[in-house]
Every structure is written in structure tokens, then in C-alpha cells.
Amino acid sequence: MIALLSRDLALAVRAGGGFGLGLAFFLIVTVLVPFGVGPESATLSRIAPGILWVGALLACLLSLDRIFALDYEDGSLDLLATAPVPLEGVVAMKAAAHWVTTGLPLVLAAPVLGVLLNLAPAAMGWLVLGLGLGTPALSMIGAFGAALTVGLKRGGLLLSLLVLPLYVPTLIFGAELVARGAAGQVTATPAAMLAAITLATCALLPFAAAAALRVNLR
Amino acid sequence: MIALLSRDLALAVRAGGGFGLGLAFFLIVTVLVPFGVGPESATLSRIAPGILWVGALLACLLSLDRIFALDYEDGSLDLLATAPVPLEGVVAMKAAAHWVTTGLPLVLAAPVLGVLLNLAPAAMGWLVLGLGLGTPALSMIGAFGAALTVGLKRGGLLLSLLVLPLYVPTLIFGAELVARGAAGQVTATPAAMLAAITLATCALLPFAAAAALRVNLR
């Protein structure tokens, strides 16, 4: 099982593997928004937490379809399904690898990008906390969506469509956490909710995703 | 050549082909932003043109990597490169198919989504005009990026990194066009620039993209 995690990380670090690109994407979204919205720092700092969360979510999304698709196409998934590892474990490891390659770098880079969008310094810590609590859920939900769509060519957009509504609660609580933190209000509720969502998805979704994979392999 | 366009459109319409999904993605981004940013209609209507443009750009992006990747993987691209059609034409047709399946629906749907974000009615026409003038450039630039990265597994995020900086001028002029239109200022310059960018990319980039494809097939 650890073998799977370390292989996926090795693949991500190899040429063309895309490690750190989630980060680059996140950076670019943050740079693009002011081009669209205009450079006034008051507006920017108002919308900064929301934009950062939406950006994190999209960076996640863009790399999702490859969670299982590559293994499906080259036949590894068939072989993994007949190997002596539970498919639920495979799903969990794939989601973990996805988080390490996209979620984690985003958490670490968020403060820098916050500066670019004139995010209030008080909000910075809350943003990092929120992303740290929330992004594992994004990866896990994404793995579930990827399992649902794995047999489809060009599944990428369908996948986004399936997954985005599932991301809404995480997004709402994440943005709320930053907003309240910045305003000096009580942040316990959104933080607890974020943690709860992450724990629940990590506990339950691997089973659903494994079931979906089994159907798609049939 | 027309055969290629009609095949790509047919593939897009088939099950799992992803026609209309660009649209769905666009819709979801527009819906998510208020969750992230908060529902005040004044803020929303200020940032609406920018968000719609950024959304269009991301919807484009998500479907880009498949412009050539599928044909590369199943061997069609090799066969097309040895067929009696110029590779430049192949690139142009692929970009055209991409535009018809993602850009065009966005242009048509933009007014509806504008309403969701409280876009000023005066700006609506300019938004549609801008998207109509600008999205072909997005598809063509994207096809160039896709040609550069076609041989790479998991090229999706690298592709975003390469393509997004190239989207900056289109985005700026597009958002500026709407902003000026809404404010009743002169819009000739941004409109002309958008049209010029689209024309120039469509005239020149097929050659660069075809050269990149030839290198990647080697």
C-alpha cells in the first residue's frame, strides 16, 4: 500500500509528472483575477479569501481526472484490482498522493498569494488553517468523482460537473472561516465543520469510490 | 479537413464526449463565486465581468489537454501526420472544433450567467461581443499549448502554466471592454485589440503548433 503511495509520488516528481504545477496554477489564477476584476486594492482584499478558495478548488480539480485515468488506460487498474490490496486502500492512497502533490503545496503557498491580493494580515492564519483542514476533503471527494468517471474519454469536464457541487460545503465553511477570522469573530463553528467534513469523507468515501471503480472495471 | 472538424464534433456530441460540459463548468464557477465572495449585489456586480471572463478562460483550459492527447494516445495523430492534409490545417480544425464545443456555448450563455451575478444590463452586450471576439483566440492559443505538451502524460497542469500567461492580453482587453462599455466610455480600442489578437493568433499560431506537433511525433 505504501508502495502505491510512493510510486504515485515518484511518478509525480518525474519529468512530466506535474509536481508543483498545482501550485503554479494556483499562482496564475491569483494573478489573473485582478486582470479581470481591476486593480483596486479595496475590492481585491474584499474578495481575496473567496478567490483563494475558489483557486485552490480549481487547482485540485484540474489534476483530478488523472487520479485513476492513467492507471485505467495502461491497464494497471485491472491489475491492481486483482492484486492482494483492498481497492478501498488503493483509493485512499491515490487520494493521499493527490493531496500531497496539490493540496499541501497550496496550503504552504497561500500566505504569499494572499499578499498579492491584499488579503488582510489578520486573515492570513485563518486562511492557512482553513486550507489545511479543508483540502484533504477536496482530494478525497475528487477521488470519488474520478472513480465514477474513470471509463470515459474526455471525462474531465463531466468530472468537474459532478464534483463541484460536492465541494460547495467545504468552500462555504472555508471562506466563512477566513471572513470571521479577519473580522475577529468566533471561528469555532466553521473550523469544526471543516474538520468534520474532512474526517467524514476520508472515512466513508473510499468505500463508495471502490464500489464505483469495481463497476467501471466490469 | 472538414471531415476532421465533423468527426471531432461528432466525438464531442457522443456519450462522454463532453459537449456542453464547458458550459456546465462555466455555470458552476459563476455559482461558486458568490459562495466564496459573499452575496452582496454591489460587490458582485462590480466583479461580474472579470469573473465571467476568468470563468470562460478556465472552462477553456479544462478541456484543452484533450485537443491532441486522445489522438496521440490512440495513434490517430501519427496517421493524420502521414495523411494528405497539412498539419497546420489539422491544428486549425482542432482549434475550431474546440471553439465550437466550448467557446461558442459560453458566448451564448453569458447573458444568462451575467444576470446571476447582477451584471449591469448596459454591460451585457459588451460582454457577449467581447467573448465572441476573444474566445477564438483562447482556443487557438490553447491548441498551441496542447501541441507543445502532447507527448507528456499528466501534461494538464504544465499546459495551464504555459498557456495562462499567453491568455493575459486577451483577458485584459476583454474585461476592459465590458468595464468601459458599462461605464459608457469609448470601447473602440479594446474591441479592436481583441479582434486583432484573434486574427493574428489564428493566422500565425497554427504554424508554430504544427511545428511543435512534428517535433513531438518524432
Next chain:
Amino acid sequence: MASLWQYANPQKFVQTTGAVLPALAVLTALALIAGLVWGFFFTPDDFRQGSTVKIIYLHVPAALMAINAWLMMLVASLIWLVRRHHVSALAARAAAPVGLTMTVIALLTGAIWGQPMWGTWWAWDPRLTSFLILGLFYLGYIALWAAIEDPDAAADLTAVLCMVGSVFAVLSRYAVNFWNQGLHQGASLSMDAEENVADVFYFPLLVCIAGFVLLFVTLVLLRTRTEIRARRIKALLARERMA
């Protein structure tokens, strides 16, 4: 006279640069130390900007080199595409991280300067913004080199990217100007004496610029030699496997 192209032969290139590099390195160190020490210790404060004007000795040379590095890569890419001299492609590859570092230095020193002067770390000023975009181009260029296995294919594709990217970088610069008027200083190193900064700042600045140019040349030569050797290692290992 022997053609300049003889240095396109990797071996010749390595020999020649091996001979000049030590001297070049010493010269670079001298110029940089002289310029920075002069600027830091022996120039007065500006009456408006106070001591922050000392940042100019890092900020401006780094900014200039960030742009010139990209120009050099563009020329080298063209040479590779037209004449297919490997050294040229590898020199472009070697220059990119240097250019990126210069961009980052310009951005960071600018940000640190902006905090006292404009009261903000970052503003979406056209010059700042276009530098950020330049940084993104560097990142993409470096990532593309790193992602492609076959060295010749990588050279071809990055050269195409460099050319297309240059056009779009210029276009972005224009677009960004159009979009926001900004806070940043205009050009002050012009030939027109009226507009120039005062001489006390000007001469040490020139020395610093010379130092950065030398540093760039030295680093690019050094890194190109490394790239040439790495490339040869790859070819030799591949052949050993074939045999």
C-alpha cells in the same frame, strides 16, 4: 578570421570558456563588491525617500538583467532553430534560472521598497505586473525543459515557446499599461541629463549594473558548460546501454 561559429563546437566552447572563466569571475566579484559597497556605505540618503534609495543598487540592475536574460534566450533560441548548434540551445536553457532569479530579486526588492514608499507590498502597477508575468514565462519555460525527456525535442519546443512567449510578453506589457496607470517610477537612466537621477546615485548604480551584467555572463557560461557535460553524460550512458 576564424568564424565565430567555431565556438558552437561544444569541445571548443568548453576549452575557451574554461580559460576565461576564472578571470571573469574575479572581475565580477570586484565590480559587484565595489558597486554595492559604494552604494551602501558611501552614498547619501535621498531627501524624499530617505535611506530606501539604497535599494536602487539591487533593484534596477536585477530588473534590467531579468529582461536582458530573456532577450538573450530569444536570440539563442533563434540560433538553435536556424543553425542547430547545440551549445546555443543549452545556453538558453542555462540562462533561464538566472533570469528567473533576477526577476525574483527585482520583485522582492521592489516589494520591500514599496512598503515604505507606497504603503503597500504589492500594487497592480503595470511595471510590477508585467514583471510578474515575465516570471511566469520563465517558470513555464523552465518547466517545459524539465518535462521533456528527449533533449533535441526539448530544445525545439522550448525555442518555439520562447518565440511565441516573447510576442505575448510584449503584448501583455502594452495591455497592462492600458489597464492601469500605476505608481511606478518612469525611466530615469536616459541620455537626457535633465531627467537623470543625481550623479551621487548614478555612478555607483552604473558600477552595480556592470557587476550584474558580468555576473550574468559568468553564470551563463558556467551553467552552459554544465549543461554540455550533462548532455554528453546522457548520450554516453545511453550508448553504453545500447552496446
Next chain:
Amino acid sequence: MIPDLGKYAGAVMGAYAVSIVLLVLLVAVSMWRGARVRRQLDEIEARRARNG
């Protein structure tokens, strides 16, 4: 010895520190990688010379 930088000392020193660290890093990485690659190549050339 250090000139009086007034209220902007932090900014000026910060700018110099950041830039010098970055430059030194760049030079160090370039030289380190250069030396490593050179050593590798020498090894391989020596092996080739031995094996003919």
C-alpha cells in the same frame, strides 16, 4: 561602521539580505551542480578509456 539608515533600516537591510541570499544561492547551486556533473563525466570518460 554600518551607516545610519534611519527609520528605513529594516527595509534596506531586508532588501540587501534577500538579494544577497538569492544571488549566493544561485551561484552556489550553479557551482555545485557544475562540479558534480564534471565529476560524473570524468568518471565515465575514465571508464570508457579503460574499456576501450
Next chain:
Amino acid sequence: MELTVSDLACARGGIPVLEAVSFALRPGEALLLRGPNGIGKTTLLRTLAGLQPALAGTASAPPEAIAYAAHADGLKATLSVAENLTFWARIFGTSGIDAALAAFDLGDLAGRQAQNLSAGQKRRLGLARLLVTGRPIWILDEPTVSLDVASVTLFGQAVRAHLAGGGMALIATHIDPGFDVAELDLTRFRAAPQRLDDFDEAFA
């Protein structure tokens, strides 16, 4: 352990392709599946490997005893030959890939990335994976595709060594495997087209 298949029926795309397939394989035995293109060899093998449910009938061996090699090899293009094999060895909880490398003459290629192999070399790597699974029943779908004569011989040796160790092999192929082995022609198990009288049946 023994593989006894009795009265098995299997379907692809919802349409029954084979029915009443019965055969038995004892330790040390191999069986070649024959039959024209499209008769349902791949479908049968996937059913036995546990990748899809059988319509009817049973197979005695649990899917956990089976090592399956499909048309596709499941190689990662950017990992080297040795890394690809090591990965599968770790997944199957075995260790030591040297025997597998040696058996398919991959020693020289061990450090090469899988994407830089020729078609036949890739196939050899795919087959070497079987040796690191440590499983008794091999189920192989056209294993000799793209292999040259020398490699087919290597493959024959590997199968014989596996059988000699008490293993079993079930091989679908169109060409001569180069060693003596029992054959089973699937043509006679072709599923009869169904009468669709019962409404429910159309959903089978």
C-alpha cells in the same frame, strides 16, 4: 488448489457470449484457449480473474489465487524497468525481481524507462510481472503478441518452470506457443442467441 470451471456463462456489454464452459486444470497443467476473434476469450479470462461477474456457473479457484495478464501491460512510461517490477513485487508482497528480470532477459534494460522500450521489450516486461506475483494460477491473454522467436522460447521456459513448481496456466492465443499443451476450442461454447419472449430476460 485446482481450477475447476463448471457451466460458466459470461457476457460482454450485457450480451451473453459464452455459456456452459467447463474444464478443469490441476497443478502442473496448462490449457490453451482457442477460438476465432470475438468468440469471447478475453471475456472469459476477465470473468475468471474476478473483474466481472459470471452470468451463471462457478469457478473453483478464488480470484486471489490468480495472476492476470491482459492485452495491456500496465507499465508506467516514466518508471524504469526495475522500478515497474519492484512496484508490483511490493504490491503482491513478494521480494526480489532479479529472477524475473533474468527469466525474460531484461537485465540489460533494467535501468531503461519503459517508454523507451520497443513493443516486444514492453511485452517481456509485462510477462516478467507474472513471476513477481507469486500466484499459482496464471491467466494470460495473448501473451506472445509482438514477441520474437527467442522471446517466445523464453516465455515457454517460464511457463514450464511455473508448471513444474505446481503452478497452472490458462492461455488464450492464436499462435503456436512453442511447447506441448492441451487445447480447448471455445467455438462450441458460443452462447445461443436468446429468444426474447420473457420481458424480464431482455434485461439480463
Next chain:
Amino acid sequence: MELTVSDLACARGGIPVLEAVSFALRPGEALLLRGPNGIGKTTLLRTLAGLQPALAGTASAPPEAIAYAAHADGLKATLSVAENLTFWARIFGTSGIDAALAAFDLGDLAGRQAQNLSAGQKRRLGLARLLVTGRPIWILDEPTVSLDVASVTLFGQAVRAHLAGGGMALIATHIDPGFDVAELDLTRFRAAPQRLDDFDEAFA
């Protein structure tokens, strides 16, 4: 039109694999390329098809005269058999796919989506594409992979008909094609490992 290859050298991954390959093919002739896995058959065929540049030497026929069939078939999974063929016919500016369907016994499958074909049926569809290109020189990379005996016969008939019409065929394969044809073993053209004394050469 004639295909004369003289002194051709070709490389993969920057490393020469074959050199001094020479042969000639006149209208109505076919040639089988033989050689162990990894000798460079695919590389040679791709070079002739114009997909990669030759290191040295020349081939007389322009790539525009050549129809190339690679290891992969270039089928679109969600298009039907007939749609796949029609697409290639339109790209090559020919019309009428019925002859091609008939030649490879695909008539019954014409309406089936390519993803629902078996491995051999997919291959037959890939070969049928050759008939709709209308090009005189066929360059085939292991065309009979996955084909059953009956389909190999169909393939032999198609090649013979093509030759009878003045066409040419160059076929890389490891197995017996089922008809009489000249053979060329590539083993003797293997590129000699080069001395790498000139520094420049390490970049070749």
C-alpha cells in the same frame, strides 16, 4: 513508382539503431522485415513514413505515397466501425468503404462502436483503413497481431490483391504471414557502437 532505400540510417531517442539499410521494392512486390525485438523495425518504418528524419541515406518514395499502419490502430472508441472508416476515406480523399469492409469481413460489425470490438476485430478495422487510403505503398508494423487464422488469411488476400494492382508492401512481423514473400533480416544492419572521441558527436 518504386521504393528504393539506399544507405539509410535511423535513430531512436537520439541513438542510431540501424545503418546502411538498402533494399528496393518494385510495383507488385512485398518484403517482410525480420529481426529480433528491439532491432529497430518500428524505427525504420516510422522513418520511411516521414514521421522522423533519417540520419543519413535516402528513400526514393515520397511519404505521400505511403500508407502507414502502426502498432496502434488509431480508432475512435465511440465511433462505429463504418464511421471510423468513412473518416479516413474522407481524409484521404477517397470514397466507398464497402470494399474495405468486405475485405476484412467487417460487414456485420459495421454499426458497432469500436470500443465494443474484440482485440482481433479492432485490428481488422485498423487494416481495413489501408484499403481506403488508396496509396500504393503499404508500410505495416506487425499487422497480424491478435488475428485468428481466418483473419490472417483475409489479410494475405488483401495484400495479394494490393500487389496484383501494382501496389507494394513492406511488412515487419515476427510470425508467418501465410503467403510467399521475400524476407530481409535487419540484424545485419544494426548500427555499430560509435567511438565518441569528437565531442560534438556525443550530441548526434
